[in-house]
Amino acid sequence: MMARPDPTEPASHMQPFSIKDCALVAMATGRKARVLQELRSELQDIDTASIYNHFWGGLLQSRFGEREYNNDFASWVRHGVHDAILAERLSALAPTTFSTLESLRQEIVELIDNRLDEAEHLSWTRATQQFEFLCSQIVVFDTTMQLQHPKELASVITTLSISSVFYHFIDARRRTADERDDFSDWLTTFGDEFAPLQEDLASIDPYFGSLSELRDRLGQVFTSYFQETTP
Amino acid sequence: MNLLESYAQVAGADVIAQLHQLAAPLKGAKVVHVNSTRVGGGVAEILAKLIPLTQELGIDTRWEVITGDSEFFECTKGMHNTLQGNRIPMGESLLKVYEATNAHNAETLRPVLKDADFVFIHDPQPAPLLKFFPERKGKWVWRCHIDASHPYRPVWQYLRQFVAPYDASIFSLAAFAKELPHPQYLIAPSIDPLSDKNVDLKPDVIQQTYDKYQLDSGRPLVVQVSRYDRFKDPIGVIQAYQLAKQYLPTLQLVLAGGGASDDPEGEVVLSEVQTAAGDDPDAHVLLLPSDAHLEINALQRAADIVLQKSIREGFGLTVTEAMWKGRPVIGGDVGGIRLQVFNHHTGFLVNTPEGAALRIRYLLHQPEMIQAMGQKAQAFVCENFLITRHLREYLTLMVALLHGAQDRIELS
Numbered sequence: 001m002m003a004r005p006d007p008t009e010p011a012s013h014m015q016p017f018s019i020k021d022c023a024l025v026a027m028a029t030g031r032k033a034r035v036l037q038e039l040r041s042e043l044q045d046i047d048t049a050s051i052y053n054h055f056w057g058g059l060l061q062s063r064f065g066e067r068e069y070n071n072d073f074a075s076w077v078r079h080g081v082h083d084a085i086l087a088e089r090l091s092a093l094a095p096t097t098f099s100t101l102e103s104l105r106q107e108i109v110e111l112i113d114n115r116l117d118e119a120e121h122l123s124w125t126r127a128t129q130q131f132e133f134l135c136s137q138i139v140v141f142d143t144t145m146q147l148q149h150p151k152e153l154a155s156v157i158t159t160l161s162i163s164s165v166f167y168h169f170i171d172a173r174r175r176t177a178d179e180r181d182d183f184s185d186w187l188t189t190f191g192d193e194f195a196p197l198q199e200d201l202a203s204i205d206p207y208f209g210s211l212s213e214l215r216d217r218l219g220q221v222f223t224s225y226f227q228e229t230t231p
Numbered sequence: 232m233n234l235l236e237s238y239a240q241v242a243g244a245d246v247i248a249q250l251h252q253l254a255a256p257l258k259g260a261k262v263v264h265v266n267s268t269r270v271g272g273g274v275a276e277i278l279a280k281l282i283p284l285t286q287e288l289g290i291d292t293r294w295e296v297i298t299g300d301s302e303f304f305e306c307t308k309g310m311h312n313t314l315q316g317n318r319i320p321m322g323e324s325l326l327k328v329y330e331a332t333n334a335h336n337a338e339t340l341r342p343v344l345k346d347a348d349f350v351f352i353h354d355p356q357p358a359p360l361l362k363f364f365p366e367r368k369g370k371w372v373w374r375c376h377i378d379a380s381h382p383y384r385p386v387w388q389y390l391r392q393f394v395a396p397y398d399a400s401i402f403s404l405a406a407f408a409k410e411l412p413h414p415q416y417l418i419a420p421s422i423d424p425l426s427d428k429n430v431d432l433k434p435d436v437i438q439q440t441y442d443k444y445q446l447d448s449g450r451p452l453v454v455q456v457s458r459y460d461r462f463k464d465p466i467g468v469i470q471a472y473q474l475a476k477q478y479l480p481t482l483q484l485v486l487a488g489g490g491a492s493d494d495p496e497g498e499v500v501l502s503e504v505q506t507a508a509g510d511d512p513d514a515h516v517l518l519l520p521s522d523a524h525l526e527i528n529a530l531q532r533a534a535d536i537v538l539q540k541s542i543r544e545g546f547g548l549t550v551t552e553a554m555w556k557g558r559p560v561i562g563g564d565v566g567g568i569r570l571q572v573f574n575h576h577t578g579f580l581v582n583t584p585e586g587a588a589l590r591i592r593y594l595l596h597q598p599e600m601i602q603a604m605g606q607k608a609q610a611f612v613c614e615n616f617l618i619t620r621h622l623r624e625y626l627t628l629m630v631a632l633l634h635g636a637q638d639r640i641e642l643s
Contacts (some may be wrong), residue, residue, distance in 0.1 A: 021252065025418070025627040025631060026405075026416070027414055027416055028408035028415040030410050030415070134405055136638070137639075138638065139253065139630045139640045140640065141255075142643070161245045161248075
């Protein structure tokens with residue numbers, strides 16, 4: 001059996017985990033769509049930061065937690081264009097399964113093209129609301145809080161702000177080499193010791209639910225893991 | 232207890248801790264807000280709290296107010312109306328007064344503005360100030376609080392020449408943003424949970440309001456708080472009430488609006504509303520003074536359901552206020568109401584008096600749903616539309632402006 005470090009002792013040979021936080025401010029790009037064809041056309045060359053914002057930014061901005069659709073494109077197609085079929089197809093896109101935002105962009109365009117082939121009227125039907133392409137600036141700051149050992153995650157995670165959870169669990173996928181969350185990335189520095197915990201974290205789908213629900217879920221995973229594994 | 236500690240009790244200690252962290256790189260910065268009035272109106276209400284809160288974070292913040300004569304304010308009021316869609320050309324002589332007044336104010340404010348690190352100019356009234364500061368040191372931001380999504384083009388083109396050279400602008404909603412050659416930030420308005428309008432009230436204060444307006448606290452009450460303005464559809468509210476009352480005979484309605492003395496059309500609409508209400512003793516049409524904040528607060532808290540059946544709306548802070556008080560809102564499916572009211576969660580969006588009547592009946596038959604939706608509404612406002620969020624976004628914007636156009640800024 002693999003030896004576990006005493007959780008009360010700082011693992012001095014390991015890098016501590018720095019808790020960071022972030023704040024987002026939304027910006028207008030000035031680009032809009034009034035028909036589906038226009039959305040497709042704008043999507044071709046809109047900055048990927050805007051695509052990111054329309055999939056993930058909503059979690060941190062002033063929007064309702066229980067959204068009917070998990071990305072803004074699907075929501076607009078349903079409530080602006082009134083096409084439930086394409087809305088469902090777009091809502092099934094899981095951004096975490098795309099290696100780059102560029103490939104996500106291509107898939108959205110592909111889905112729109114397919115639907116335009118199926119339903120010709122969508123080429124010219126004017127939406128009842130226009131789609132506004134937004135982007136955002138993110139400011140990341142250090143909370144000065146540091147964790148010495150993964151066991152501390154169990155007690156700390158529920159005290160973090162939801163934006164800190166966003167930064168470490170969602171935004172991390174844009175920053176880490178393996179496109180995973182910061183907690184898993186840190187656990188890797190302990191070798192295979194926390195591999196089961198990394199698997200538990202990988203099984204959490206951050207795309208559904210609100211950030212506070214995500215924080216609760218992470219709290220459960222860390223608490224139950226360390227309760228079970230502490231001798 | 233300082234102000235930030237008071238807000239920590241409402242918004243949460245983590246929210247205030249985050250403000251301190253974001254403010255750290257701005258410590259000692261000189262920030263000036265400029266608008267055209269110190270009292271009255273939403274902008275003054277927000278600044279009255281935003282300034283001391285920013286000061287407590289260690290940022291040297293001032294609030295300056297420009298002055299002008301009646302011609303100046305006649306001009307800026309006309310400009311305000313045309314930017315919101317009224318198609319009325321503005322006279323050349325009034326525009327000259329507008330520019331001359333700004334030139335005069337620029338000289339008065341020069342010592343404060345020329346060395347400021349950040350200058351926030353609110354709304355069109357002081358917008359031309361920037362052109363008198365070619366030697367300015369800091370970042371200048373134009374904050375547009377009004378719905379300028381469908382402006383009268385000639386007036387917008389005139390104003391645009393003053394606004395375009397700013398370093399950035401802020402709009403309340405994406406739909407309000409204009410085409411400008413600088414970053415356009417989106418910051419939604421907010422409410423102050425500790426103001427008279429929103430502070431928690433003791434039951435006896437609410438009871439006094441019941442008594443004052445001869446309302447029966449044992450019977451269902453729906454309330455709409457808004458100016459007597461056709462865009463707020465007060466007649467539609469009365470129709471909805473009358474339709475619902477056929478099924479709920481004990482239903483009471485309060486329509487409460489501010490004074491109409493500065494709005495000639497307001498008096499006409501008020502008279503139409505009074506006629507529509509007729510002699511129904513349960514339909515109360517109230518004309519309240521503009522500072523009746525506690526009374527409005529009590530009426531919103533007395534309501535089982537709050538209505539905001541607008542047919543056009545900017546953001547709809549009365550919706551936010553009602554939701555903060557734990558009331559579900561039946562609102563018009565327009566503008567910023569759509570960002571706050573979510574069907575079956577925080578209320579219902581409606582398009583007709585019939586739709587509003589149906590939702591009134593639906594909710595009043597399910598009191599447990601009123602309570603559940605009210606709780607969700609309050610939590611949603613707490614997370615998104617309190618002044619602490621507003622301040623966080625201002626701080627984020629200032630930090631972002633210091634770092635240029637990059638989409639990710641890492642503070643060490």
